[in-house]
Every structure is written in C-alpha cells, then in structure tokens.
Amino acid sequence: MDELNGQPADAGAVRALALANYGHFTTFRVDDGRVRGLALHLERLERDCRAVFGADLDTARVRAYVRHALRERGGDSPLVRVSVFDPGLDIGRPASAGEPHVLVTTRPGAPAGLPPLRVGTVPYVRDLAAVKHVGLFGALHARRRAQLDGYDDALFHGPDGRVTEGPTWNAGFVDGEGRVVLPEGDVLPGVTLELIRRQYACVARPVTVAEARGMRAGFATSTGIGVRALASVDGRPLATDDPVLGALRETYERVPGDPL
The missing domain is CATH 3.30.470.10 (Aminotransferase class 4, branched-chain amino acid transferase, N-terminal domain)
Known part of the structure; x- marks a missing residue:
C-alpha cells in the first residue's frame, strides 16, 4: 500500500x-x-x-x-x-x-537478465535537467515516439546534436580503445552511474549522435536495471558482450548497500 x-x-x-x-x-x-x-x-x-x-x-x-x-x-x-x-x-x-x-x-524490481536495448535518437531536453522532478510527459512522449519507430527506447540529443540520456536512465559508451565515455550535457546526475564512476575510470566528454552510432558498445544505467547493454543506436549494432560491460556490471554489484 x-x-x-x-x-x-x-x-x-x-x-x-x-x-x-x-x-x-x-x-x-x-x-x-x-x-x-x-x-x-x-x-x-x-x-x-x-x-x-x-x-x-x-x-x-x-x-x-x-x-x-x-x-x-x-x-x-x-x-x-x-x-x-x-x-x-x-x-x-x-x-x-x-x-x-x-x-x-x-x-x-525488474527481473534479472533484461535483454539489450535497441535505442533510437530523439531530440529532447528535459526541463531542469539536474532535478529529478515528476514532470515526465516530455520524456515519456519521446519514448513513445521511439517505440512507434520500432525501437525499444529513446536516446535523447540536444539541438547541438550531442546525445545526453534516456527517458529514465543515464547513458554511457565504450569507445574503440576500450575507454568508458560518459556524454557531457544537461543530464540528470544518476546515482547508479555515479557509484560506477567512483570505482571505474571514465572519461566525460561531448558525444555526437554520429559518434554514438559508431561506438564499440553502449549501456544504460539506473537503479532499476543496474547496467544494461545497448544493442544498437538508430539501427547501428553495438557489441552486447563486450568485456568492459561485464566489468561495469561487476563494479556496480560490488558496491555495498547502506542500511535503511
């Protein structure tokens, strides 16, 4: 109740x-x-x-x-x-x-072992991006647009063509050198991603839509899903079995919980 x-x-x-x-x-x-x-x-x-x-x-x-x-x-x-x-x-x-x-x-909670997400890029910038507010209409409408286009979810990008986040998750990528790249921009600072960032070396920099499509791997993070692989961006496939993704999952799972 x-x-x-x-x-x-x-x-x-x-x-x-x-x-x-x-x-x-x-x-x-x-x-x-x-x-x-x-x-x-x-x-x-x-x-x-x-x-x-x-x-x-x-x-x-x-x-x-x-x-x-x-x-x-x-x-x-x-x-x-x-x-x-x-x-x-x-x-x-x-x-x-x-x-x-x-x-x-x-x-x-979400079941374990959720399949990788096929995401489509959608232009959208959240109001007061740094605040986790209850105004979800725009984000969910963007998710709906992506799903009507045949994707599982949306990956937002701003008017500058740089990707930011998903409707209810943060985004990250693995580049060709195996580095974890976190998109810079107006995004909600997620707790799951912050816990990973404190334990795993990451690079924060702007990531364009074109770059996101060409990354070696990608992932979504949130409390509900932990670390979930991205299968593709705008139909361009990404590696879902990349060892870096496994290392990120292990990093998050090792974080101890704090007592309520």
Missing part, C-alpha cells in the same frame, strides 16, 4: 500530485534492508526539495517512512519511489508551495 507521511494514502491525499504534477522524487532498490548509494539518494531529495519548494527536507523522517512502508509490504526486494510534493499547491500561485509531504510507493 502507498503511504503518505507514514499513513495509508488515499486518492484525495495525492490529488494535487496527479493534477498539478509538481514535485520531485528518487527511486531505489532495497535488498535485505540495504540500498546502494542511499546517501546519494537522500542528498538528491534534500537538494531537489530546496530547488522545487525552497524548503528543507528531514531525511531521517524519510527513512522512517520508507522503513514503515517496507514493513507493511514484506516479501521481495522492491523498488521504492519517494515522491515529495505539496498537497496544498495552488497552480495559480506555485510560489506559495512550501510544505512538502512524502509519498512512498513500492513495486517489484
């Missing part, structure tokens, strides 16, 4: 989130009561709460709400989404919003 401030959430309580779509969130996987990069997720919530609401967020309270929701759920290792929004938001005066509430939702 979804919980708002530690209590069962009903439709009326989350009406503002559904109608105004103004807020922010983070998502993480919980395994045996532990979360990879928990401190980074909590820092994101604090940072984004100040950016979106101009308010401080009590992350100890957030952790207590998550623990309570997990006790009520029981069972498997779920994905937990913590959404922060103001139920009293007036869309005519969003500047008055400043009493953030915490909604905790849980769902099953």
